[in-house]
C-alpha cells in the first residue's frame with residue numbers, strides 16, 4: 056500500500072532553501088524531506104546533518120531516479136530551472152520552483168505548457184503573496200474598500216553593497232538583474248492586486264561594476280542592472296510607479312523596504328514588509344492609521360505555522376510550502392502557479408524592451 060506521506064526533494068539547498076523551503080516543509084505533518092541535492096559537497100554534507108535527511112545527492116538526475124520523490128522544490132541558480140523542471144515532470148513529480156521558469160519568455164511559455172501537459176501540480180515561489188499585510192490588502196481591494204484604485208506605487212529598496220554578489224550578477228546565470236530578482240515579485244503582486252498590466256515604459260541602470268569579491272579579490276564584472284524603474288498602465292485604468300534598487304544606502308541591512316501603496320477614489324492603503332502584521336489605511340483628509348491584520352489573514356487557512364512564532368518578516372514565507380502541499384492533497388491548482396510565473400515574465404520582458412527602445416511597450420497576452 057502506498058504511504059500517505061508526501062515525500063519532497065529539495066534541489067539546491069543554499070540561501071532560500073534554508074530560510075524558506077526547509078522550515079516550511081519540515082513543519083507540515085505528513086510531509087517528509089526525503090532527499091536533498093546540491094553540487095556544493097561541503098554545503099550538502101552540512102545540510103544533511105543539520106536537517107537529518109537520509110539521502111543526499113550531487114546530481115539531480117540521481118535524486119529523481121533513486122529517491123523517487125512525489126514533489127520537488129527547485130532552488131538552484133536561475134539558468135538551471137528550466138531543465139530541472141522538465142526532468143522533474145518527466146519523473147512524475149509535482150514542482151515548486153523559484154523564479155524564473157526560463158531565461159526568456161519563449162522558454163517560460165514552453166515550461167508552462169509542459170507543466171499543464173504533465174497533469175502535476177506546479178507552483179511559483181512568489182513568496183510575498185503570503186505576507187499577512189498583503190493578504191489583507193488584497194481582501195480590502197476585492198471588497199471595494201478603496202473604491203476605484205487610480206494610482207499606486209511599488210518599491211523594493213535595499214543595500215547589498217558594491218561587491219560581487221555571486222551568480223546573480225551575470226546575465227548568463229541570472230537572466231536579469233534587479234528586475235528579475237526583486238522586480239518580478241512586485242509585478243506578480245501588483246497584478247494580483249490590480250489585474251493585468253497593459254503597457255509599460257521603463258529605465259534600467261547598472262551603477263557599479265561589482266568586480267571585487269567581499270575579500271577584495273578581482274572577479275569578472277557584472278553585466279546586469281542594479282536599479283530598475285517603470286510606469287505601468289493596468290487594464291483597469293490604474294497606473295503604477297515601480298522602483299527597485301540594490302544600492303540604496305539607508306534601506307538596509309535587512310532589506311526590509313518593500314512597499315505597495317494604493318490610492319483609490321474612497322481610500323488609500325499601504326502594505327509594508329517591515330510591519331507585516333498591519334497595514335496603513337486612510338480616508339480623505341485623514342492621516343494614515345495603522346490597522347492590525349485580522350486573525351483570519353495572519354496565516355493561510357489550516358497552516359501549521361503559529362503566526363506569533365519567530366521573526367514575522369520571515370515566518371510568513373513558510374505558508375508557501377503549505378499552499379503547495381494543500382494543492383497537491385486537494386487536487387487543485389496552486390496559487391500562484393506557473394501561469395503566474397509566465398505572466399510576470401511577459402511583463403518583465405516588456406519592461407526590458409521599453410528600457411532598451413526608450414518607448415511605451417504593450418504586454419503580450421498569456422493564455423492559460
Ligand SMILES: NC(=O)c1ccc[n+]([C@@H]2O[C@H](COP(=O)([O-])OP(=O)(O)OC[C@H]3O[C@@H](n4cnc5c(N)ncnc54)[C@H](O)[C@@H]3O)[C@@H](O)[C@H]2O)c1
Pocket residue numbers: 066067068069070071072092093094095098113115129130131132133135153154155180181182221236
Ligand atoms: N522567492 C524568494 O523570495 C527568493 C529569495 C531568494 C532566492 N530566490 C531564488 O531562489 C533560487 C536560489 O537562490 P539562493 O539565494 O538560494 O541562491 P544560493 O546561491 O544561495 O543557492 C543556490 C544553491 O544551488 C546550488 N546549485 C548550483 N548548481 C546546482 C545544480 N546543478 N544542482 C543542484 N544544486 C545546484 C548551489 O551550490 C547553491 O547551494 C534562485 O532562483 C533565486 O532567484 C527566491
